[in-house]
Amino acid sequence: MLRRTFLGTAAMALALALTGGVHAASHSDKVKVGFVYVGPVGDGGWTYEHDKGRQAVEAEFGDKVETVFVESVPEGPDAERVMTQMALDGAKLIFTTSFGYMDPTINVAKKFPDVKFEHATGYKTAPNVGTYSARFYEGRAVQGTIAGRMTESNIIGYIGSYPIPEVIRGINSAYIHAKKVNPDVEFKIVWAFTWFDPAKEADAARTLIEQGADVILQHTDSTAPQAAAEAAGNVYTFGQASDMAEFAPKPRISSIIDNWAPYYIKQVKAVMDGTWKSEMTWDGIGPGMVGIGEITDAVPAEVKAEALALKDSIASGAYHPFTGPLKKQDGSDWLAEGETADDRTLAGMNFYVEGLTGDIPQ
Amino acid sequence: MDLSAINPVLLVASLIVAAVPFLLAAIGELVAEKSGMLNLGVEGMMITGAICGFAAAVQSGSPLTGFLAAAAGGAALSLLYAFLTLATLANQVASGLALTLFGLGLSSKLGRGYVGIKPPASATLDIPVLSDLPVVGRILFSHDVMVYFSFALVAAVWAFLKYTRAGLILRAVGENHDAAHALGYKVKLIRLMAIAFGGACAGLGGAYISLIRVPQWTEGMTAGAGWIALALVVFASWKPWRVLLGAWLFGGVTVLQLNLQAAGIAIPVEYLSISPYLITILVLVVMSADRSRAPASLGRIFHASQ
Structure with a gap:
């Protein structure tokens, strides 16, 4: 009896999840942006500043954008899994914020040609992968x-x-x-x-x-x-x-101080307008990065x-x-x-x- | 390369400090394992202790309150493990791993408001004459209280297990819980206490990192220290003094490799970085070649009806 109720509930949950997923996908006016972090957002340093950039994106575009992030992602196969999951969940733009995510980013980008990727501090690009770094x-x-x-x-x-x-x-x-x-x-x-x-x-x-x-x-x-x-x-x-x-x-x-906010806002805007293209951005003190x-x-x-x-x-x-x-x-x-x-x-x-x-x- | 830049006295003094978190966590785990409970949740209990201790120390302004809260926090989390394994008879390995994951998540939740805050400073024990002695004074008599507390704890655990009746009962429970049960000892109660003691010690070890060694709160700050402590217990063949030795070895090589790097010695850094793990394992494997074994009931589920 117990097992039957359990199975019934599970099936219902699954059905809900499926319809929910379709529902989210049909709402294409909201651009989903993913962030992969190497440390916790509370590290007080590198990841903290990237997360401030993410918050700035939310503040700038309000309900036209939805951001998701995963923190403390090890540099390796785990990173690839996280990015794949984000892309499957409908992210249109994914920022991968550590050098060690370079090859995982390129690998995942091959599988999702319609998703744009931005990799921080790396040197490998692809038609849908751009890089950005600060001097x-x-x-x-x-x-x-x-x-x-x-x-x-x-x-x-x-x-x-x-x-x-x-x-x-x-x-x-x-x-x-x-x-x-x-x-x-x-x-x-x-x-x-x-x-x-x-x-x-x-x-x-x-x-x-x-x-x-x-x-x-x-x-x-x-x-x-x-x-x-x-x-x-x-x-x-x-x-x-x-x-x-x-x-x-x-x-x-x-x-x-790393100031990623202006760059993140600019790139999210480019994806919204459909003008995004793969570039290697490398800005220093002058432009304020x-x-x-x-x-x-x-x-x-x-x-x-x-x-x-x-x-x-x-x-x-x-x-x-x-x-x-x-x-x-x-x-x-x-x-x-x-x-x-x-x-x-x-x-x-x-x-x-x-x-x-x-x-x-x- | 300039070895003269390395000051052996400072080196020994800092290895003693570096070893304390491993030592505290490992000695607690040793007691839990001696009673037959394999608790793989040390890392989770350490990090929980680290944030509980940090929060309490910041709120109260007293490091001592912090350490008490850390012990309480670690013990409280370990009771969850005790409930799973003793009451619901869940698998010990799985419960322990779950505890680690839970502890890491819980601590980052609890720690949200404590990032970037400085804890109250812990006083070092400056014994007037002794700490002024050359060499010995710096090495032995100029540390914080927790260093001496950890030594005392090792001695106390050793004496407890070896010389007291309660220690004998605890070991009997760990060796053969059915026989101990047949003799009328309350196996679950004894194990519950051993688990709580292990949790409290792990909590203290975590708080030592967040209150003295680093000292600040950052998520995931124990960075695997709990796993090292677990390994130390095994390699030390469940003997308290060997745990101390293992902790010093690990702490010592860790500090030494940083010193060698800073002195610019021409050994590839990768080898230096893995050396603490390798050397500790090697030495303790060699030492554990005697006939000492794990407690016979370690990891086995106890139910009075079986």
Whole structure:
């Protein structure tokens, strides 16, 4: 008896679900937009900023749009499953917001030619896959300048996530500009091999501090290194991906803020109007995709002015953070005097510049 | 490459701190497993303890209240497991896994309002003369209270299991629950208490991460520590002191590999990153080559009629 009622209920639920599904599909005036996140929306960093972008899309288009997101999706087969599910559920545009989603995005996009995909920080495109990224290295140049001025031990610690071009660009850019203002500066780099693991990030920060670093730069997503620096006392940090203002004015003395909202709104609009096409967008400080968080009073006024001047010259296009003369780590020439790096080299950057020690994990 | 940048004293001091969450969670799980209950929900109980402790510490302003709440939170969640396995006789493995998933979801729900808040600082125990001693002072006498509490807990569990009558009964229940039942011991009650103790310890371990080691709340912040603790119990052959050794080894190699990286040593980082797992497993496998076995009734369902 019990089983029969159960089966009956299940069948009814299934029927409801089916009709419900058809119902939703027939309402095509609402554009469904999916977001795949690598961390939790409450990470206070990378994913938090993407989710702010999603909320901005909802605020902009109101009931003309429906957004769905899945958080903490591992980079691998799981990602493919999540994207497929979103596409089957009727999403017209899917943002996949981590480098490791690159191949899954391309694979799923092949199966759903009518769905548009936008992959963050990658380099593979398809007719229905575009990529977008921010020129974080422009922000890193500003950070490097401040870091080089602020360090007293001349040791700057850097917490890397994965050895991918985006992270390596950041390290190179920060190093070049720290070295420019402080020739004695030395970088100690720790690879965490994770985007998000607060305990590990805290340990990495603590290790760097124990080895003499008094400025910590991070390319991981949680605020744990900020807390570790605060506990240690005389250590300066920078907010990563998000402002992390709760740690201002010290240890957090500035930050790189990702501002995805304008881009997300623009692309959703393009899908609504039917004008979307596959592009590789790579914007920096100038168009506002990369923001520099407030430089706090812990930084001397002249250093702050110097950093802001650098920011302005990058924003106006007058200065490129990778301007020669620059050599690679092995001493071979890379850029001649006055030459600037082209986007192709930057997009695939897999080498350190001269002066950095250690090897990039392969 | 510059090994002189690594300060051995700081290294040992930080390995002791890094080992505490694993140690607390593993010693609790050890007691639960000694009573015959395989609770795979350690990760879920840890993360629940982490947020309960964090929330209570923020609300009350006292880290001690936080730790008490963490123990209560972990124990409360473990009672769910106890209900499933002891009352409804559900499969222990499945119930434990479900507990982990439930705990992760519950904690992120509870933690919604606590992102980006700083918890009250926990005082380190500065013993006037002792902590000023060279080397030993920094290594042994300058930690927070929870570090000493975790040592004391290991010693207490060891003494309890080995020397007390209650410990003997607990082990008897874990070895042969039918015989223990025949002798008139309340198998379910004893197991219930062991499970709750395991949950409380896991909760404390989680709170140690959210209140002292990181210290802040972020979703999923235990990042697999519960699974490490589970593995430590097995590799330590259900012996309290070996759990301590395993936790130090794991914590030690974790801290050491970060230090080696920062010192720019020329070992590929991938090998350094997997080394904590490999070395801990290797050492404990070698050590567990003696005849100690898992409690005979571990994972088996008990029903008085059988």
